């Protein structure tokens with residue numbers, strides 16, 4: 018049986034997932050796309066061998082077994098709810114949106130749907146989830162991004178911060194992952210996901226720095242648990258189109274989608 022895959026949000030991440038599906042994935046076929054800008058999505062999809070329709074979110078849910086969600090946080094509910102109401106599988110990296118709308122997780126349970134929050138621009142969730150089966154004492158995360166990765170963040174724009182003239186690191190946020198994800202939704206989805214994997218977004222501590230000395234989106238996480246101490250570090254290469262998004266994010270979604278049908282899967 019071949020499962021039909023829809024992509025919601027055909028931007029930096031969505032187009033990379035589209036290319037991977039178009040190149041061929043066993044048991045999966047790209048079937049439709051939904052976008053905030055249909056004309057732009059069609060132009061972007063011209064590179065694909067298989068031409069698929071650009072439809073609205075309700076039609077995407079009707080046509081596809083699996084919905085890969087890579088749209089802005091604000092669009093999450095409109096994409097997720099119709100898909101889950103039909104019992105579809107939603108594969109997403111929108112951790113920040115899930116914290117804002119926990120009812121959407123309940124909607125999945127109520128209709129036999131499934132939400133898979135892919136690791137995205139982070140690492141080690143298998144170990145964090147395993148540690149959470151025992152006792153985790155603390156989780157701290159420090160994010161350092163080049164100023165160019167943060168200039169479009171809503172809070173940076175609202176505060177009128179001129180990050181491009183920084184000569185030394187500036188701490189933009191220090192608090193819980195829940196609050197950080199709410200204030201920087203397009204930039205620390207990863208902190209939300211870490212909170213959901215471990216001891217919850219309220220007990221997960223987060224700092225966000227704009228750092229002119231780094232060229233990559235860097236995350237350092239320390240998990241102190243009764244089973245192990247984890248020190249996790251990742252340096253993500255920013256995408257050209259959207260520097261706040263690391264290249265690995267789309268690859269994480271591709272790996273998660275491929276894992277849905279593959280006969281052999283490594284990692285949890």
Ligand SMILES: NC(=O)C1=CN([C@@H]2O[C@H](COP(=O)(O)OP(=O)(O)OC[C@H]3O[C@@H](n4cnc5c(N)ncnc54)[C@H](O)[C@@H]3O)[C@@H](O)[C@H]2O)C=CC1
Pocket residue numbers: 025026027028029030031051052053054087088089090092095096110111112136137138139202203204206207210258259261262263266
């Ligand atoms: N967990 C993680 O590791 C990461 C998560 N993200 C999340 O992924 C999202 C997408 O990231 P990018 O691809 O870099 O952004 P992008 O801005 O390049 O693409 C977003 C796309 O969504 C489309 N869109 C807007 N409104 C829509 C709607 N109502 N329905 C469907 N599509 C709509 C836009 O037209 C655009 O094509 C980000 O907003 C962020 O929340 C991004 C990076 C890492």
Ligand SMILES: O=C([O-])CC(=O)C(=O)O
Pocket residue numbers: 138203204205206207208234235253261262263264266
């Ligand atoms: O590191 C990245 O590339 C993106 C990131 O932090 C996020 O969106 O959570």
